[in-house]
Amino acid sequence: VPENQPYRTSYHFQPPQNWMNDPNGPMYYKGVYHLFYQHNPNAATFGDGIVWGHSVSYDLINWIHLNNAIEPSESYDIISCWSGSATILLDGKPIIMYTGIDHNRHQVQNLAMPKNLSDPFLREWVKHTHNPVITPTDEVAEVDNFRDPSTAWHGKDGKWRIIIGAQKGDEGRTILYQSEDFVNWKLDPIPFYATDNTGVCECPDFYPVSINGTNGVDTSVESLSVRHVAKVGYLRMAHDYYFVGKYLSDEERFIADAKFTGTCLDLRYDYGKFYASKSFFDYAKNRRILWGWVNESDSERDDIQKGWAGVQSIPRQVWLDNKSMNRLVQWPIEEVENLRSKNMSINGEKLVGGSILEVSGITASQADIEVLFELPELEDNAESLDLSGVDPQLLCSNAARSGIIGPFGLLALASKDLREHTAISFRVYKTSNKYVGLMCSDQSRSSLRSDLDKTTYGTFFDVDSNLRTISLRSLIDHSIIESFGEGGRVCISSRVYPSLATASDAHLYVFNNGTTSVIISKLNAWCIKEAEIGHLKNMSYKT
Numbered sequence: 245v246p247e248n249q250p251y252r253t254s255y256h257f258q259p260p261q262n263w264m265n266d267p268n269g270p271m272y273y274k275g276v277y278h279l280f281y282q283h284n285p286n287a288a289t290f291g292d293g294i295v296w297g298h299s300v301s302y303d304l305i306n307w308i309h310l311n312n313a314i315e316p317s318e319s320y321d322i323i324s325c326w327s328g329s330a331t332i333l334l335d336g337k338p339i340i341m342y343t344g345i346d347h348n349r350h351q352v353q354n355l356a357m358p359k360n361l362s363d364p365f366l367r368e369w370v371k372h373t374h375n376p377v378i379t380p381t382d383e384v385a386e387v388d389n390f391r392d393p394s395t396a397w398h399g400k401d402g403k404w405r406i407i408i409g410a411q412k413g414d415e416g417r418t419i420l421y422q423s424e425d426f427v428n429w430k431l432d433p434i435p436f437y438a439t440d441n442t443g444v445c446e447c448p449d450f451y452p453v454s455i456n457g458t459n460g461v462d463t464s465v466e467s468l469s470v471r472h473v474a475k476v477g478y479l480r481m482a483h484d485y486y487f488v489g490k491y492l493s494d495e496e497r498f499i500a501d502a503k504f505t506g507t508c509l510d511l512r513y514d515y516g517k518f519y520a521s522k523s524f525f526d527y528a529k530n531r532r533i534l535w536g537w538v539n540e541s542d543s544e545r546d547d548i549q550k551g552w553a554g555v556q557s558i559p560r561q562v563w564l565d566n567k568s569m570n571r572l573v574q575w576p577i578e579e580v581e582n583l584r585s586k587n588m589s590i591n592g593e594k595l596v597g598g599s600i601l602e603v604s605g606i607t608a609s610q611a612d613i614e615v616l617f618e619l620p621e622l623e624d625n626a627e628s629l630d631l632s633g634v635d636p637q638l639l640c641s642n643a644a645r646s647g648i649i650g651p652f653g654l655l656a657l658a659s660k661d662l663r664e665h666t667a668i669s670f671r672v673y674k675t676s677n678k679y680v681g682l683m684c685s686d687q688s689r690s691s692l693r694s695d696l697d698k699t700t701y702g703t704f705f706d707v708d709s710n711l712r713t714i715s716l717r718s719l720i721d722h723s724i725i726e727s728f729g730e731g732g733r734v735c736i737s738s739r740v741y742p743s744l745a746t747a748s749d750a751h752l753y754v755f756n757n758g759t760t761s762v763i764i765s766k767l768n769a770w771c772i773k774e775a776e777i778g779h780l781k782n783m784s785y786k787t
């Protein structure tokens with residue numbers, strides 16, 4: 245790995261070098277968090293020979309790298325070991341199901357178990373003698389589009405259930421299998437969840453969320469106090485979509501509140517970059533945690549030069565929005581706050597139209613910012629917008645410059661002369677029956693460098709006209725910005741590669757490009773310390 249690394253993250257998870265994609269089999273087992281991940285140990289690019297990298301942690305922030313947990317070795321996974329999930333069995337033992345790319349390049353499902361349960365880090369994994377335990381069946385899936393088994397849940401009838409991502413024709417599907425012993429699996433020929441014209445469905449996730457409060461529940465819980473979430477990734481769109489709905493376990497069906505439309509109305513975990521995500525239930529703190537892969541926006545040539553590609557998001561706690569009951573809220577896990585150091589705050593400051601204010605005194609390349617904006621009177625000021633056929637992402641690329649209420653927000657990873665900056669902004673509109681906010685993350689001026697994907701991201705959300713506030717939290721880490729609008733109801737993550745605004749030359753500003761004033765009712769910005777992510781021999785851990 246070359247010396248000069250302005251884009252390597254300081255508190256987002258990365259392997260020591262080379263390619264990483266999906267988070268795999270995250271779990272909490274006997275005091276230790278495990279993260280496995282799709283990894284090419286030989287190159288900074290994707291290829292054959294993908295393995296399961298493995299790291300462990302006591303707090304989900306500082307990580308110890310271990311040897312690869314699963315590598316190609318048998319005819320059923322000789323080309324690659326692709327994504328999968330971990331399940332804690334009834335006897336308390338963990339088991340992994342993953343997709344093997346076999347010698348025919350067919351996708352088959354395999355099991356792996358810890359070799360030695362008394363090793364606190366579960367360093368070694370052994371493959372089951374009955375592998376492959378599931379092979380694709382023509383009637384439900386194409387042989388090369390049948391992958392990424394979910395964490396299993398245990399039904400009242402004593403059977404385990406998993407879903408597998410697949411494609412048949414142009415239909416994206418998740419296929420359900422049942423088993424009594426986790427080794428012999430029976431196909432349910434009716435897809436668990438399917439959508440036309442999407443192409444393959446990847447990395448499905450299925451879990452309950454409590455209808456009260458922010459606590460998570462174990463994956464097998466079925467009761468009147470939970471709703472269910474099905475998440476699917478569509479490779480064609482490169483987005484993770486989620487559906488809240490009702491799990492009818494007797495009929496083995498999931499009824500989503502809303503159908504997939506292929507428009508901006510579909511719910512996504514993140515309206516920027518965030519894919520192949522996976523959640524797990526954290527028994528230690530009774531919460532559900534979500535990880536997602538955030539890929540690069542630079543070129544493959546850049547990745548080869550950097551010697552690495554891909555980061556994981558900060559783990560996010562996820563729960564059902566108790567206001568709407570039909571969407572999720574995500575928030576960076578509280579442990580990230582342990583890395584906060586120097587703080588700077590602003591209270592009750594008016595930001596008049598056209599103004600900009602530097603948030604100085606913090607390391608802006610490695611920071612955590614929380615801000616609450618107070619809006620002007622909406623009735624008289626909000627601009628009218630006809631929502632029909634409007635694509636918020638397109639609106640963000642045109643409407644980021646000036647309006648009435650907004651755009652206002654943060655300029656992150658900005659150079660002193662502002663030639664480089666990433667604007668995370670809000671603008672408020674009036675529609676026929678409500679007020680909506682537009683949240684944008686505009687990468688178009690993030691770098692003077694070319695050959696970068698600088699697509700602008702955006703999404704709508706409802707603005708509460710009684711509250712008249714909008715909140716934003718942004719986690720900035722050298723080449724990634726993760727932004728959580730409205731307390732985590734709308735999230736946008738982006739990757740940027742400034743040429744000037746790196747390290748101590750990065751600045752942070754609050755701006756208002758609207759014509760009306762907004763008030764910074766409260767702003768807190770913290771420097772974030774570097775997390776310890778490395779090999780045990782180099783770390784301060786005493787185990």
Ligand code: FRU
Nearest residue numbers: 266282326327391446447520
């Ligand atoms: C999603 C994905 C999965 C597959 C893995 C291969 O990003 O394509 O469907 O298992 O990556 O690395």
